[in-house]
Amino acid sequence: MSDFEPKIVGFFCNWCTSSAADLAGTSRLQYPANVRPIRVPCSGTVDPVYLLRALREGADGVMVGGCHPGDCHYITGNLKARRRVKIVKTILESLRLPADRVLLAWISGSEGAKFQRVVTEFTNKLKEMGPSDLSKKWK
Amino acid sequence: MAKGAWIKKGDPNQSAGWFLAELRRKDLVKGVMAQKEMYPGQGAWHYLLKEPEDIENTKVFIPFMGSSGATAISKLTKDKPLKDPVAVVLRPCEVRGVVELTKYKQIQLDNLIIISFDCVGAYPRRVYLNNPVDLPEDEDKLRGSCRRCKRFTPHFGDITLTYLGVSEGIFAIPMTEKGEELLKALGLELEDVPEEREKKLAEMEEKRLATREKEFKEFAEEYGGMEGQLKFFGKCINCKNCMENCPICFCKECFFKSPSLTWDSEVYMDMLDNKGAVRMPEDPIFFQWGRLAHITPSCIGCGLCTEACPVDIKVGLIFAYVAENVQGAFDYEAGRSLDEAPILMEFRENELEDLAL
Ligand code: SF4
């Protein structure tokens, strides 16, 4: 399925990954247009239900982008995000659902290039995995 | 060697009833909360009782569990700690619920005297109502949560009651100084716990751990994957009874009942356009996955969700199974200890370091 374009919902911290996305844009670093970015005040505000809902409503992948450990403006927001992502992945794994459709990345405001790389790699991986069946409504 | 006191006042329920009533008669407690039948054969519910005559015929070991004592205690103590001692009788899973709710600041332990017991378990409501009995007799007919329960003896509280391996009446084992003082205040002498008890507990544990492993494995095989999930929750009527009955679901403002999940008509029409199929009024799979995310970090495996489900979905099975993995991932066990912070109340810089890119 070479022309499959995965949909990714990205929850990006206002203080870092959102700026990195902007920086990638202004630096003319090309990255796939598959990400629908949602700016959040801190990665620690992303409740697991947001990730699960996006997957259930048709996202092929979800991504949480936050500040590196130690750099969160609210001290431990990103550490909370990390535990929550772990919980979501563990639930999916337990239910034999693909946990690698969920991605967590620390991308600071100056890491435009890292943003480009992470999004490109995630998009390619989701292309390989093919369309998600997590939004399936019935048999 | 653990010590405890014999209480030989008839069968196990009568002996426990005598013991609890005696706490009141000697004015050692202001009240007792225990399971009592409102009407014979119709199930036993938590009652807060004052009169020794009413306490005497409570049924501590009755194989019926309709609601959670942990929720009851949260009502009792959430806004203010108790001023006078009250003895509360709880199943071990309810005690675990008390531990979790205390950590979430939904319970204040002051003046609570927690009395629990070696728990053989409870029958599913329907099984019990068809054939009400005072003690669980047939292990194979127990609720799934009980057949696979790995913590059926209390690890927290003041006194453990048991009739396992006990030839007559019950044995009361103090777990704290307060527990020991109470037994002594009733004039009971402490002696060695009958050795048979340990043997019985070990036998039960072995059997239950095996059942647990088997049922979790079978669940994952049959209901894993998206097809499996659709099958498992396919008959859900979205009533949310499983949530209402869960002692761990304590939020006053629930996300699943919030306006976040209610849309204007146009939004539904947009969804129709974009997706071609929309489960109305809402999607049970999202509800259950979301609840798994919120609850499994502290699920105590009490099985009340299954009991509450009108269409016989084994909600407690999926929750207990996923909870084992989620809690395992953080080396946490819900209800194990007051000193361990719940998974989402503690964050460490040096952990899960491989998780993020
Ligand atoms: S789940 Fe365990 S502790 Fe709770 S009633 Fe069943 S056997 Fe007892």
Ligand code: SF4
């Ligand atoms: S999810 Fe079910 S088994 Fe777990 S604590 Fe809630 S009611 Fe008990």
Ligand code: SF4
């Ligand atoms: S109790 Fe049963 S039918 Fe009701 S919401 Fe829960 S799983 Fe669905």
Ligand code: FES
């Ligand atoms: S402020 Fe960026 S993750 Fe908390």
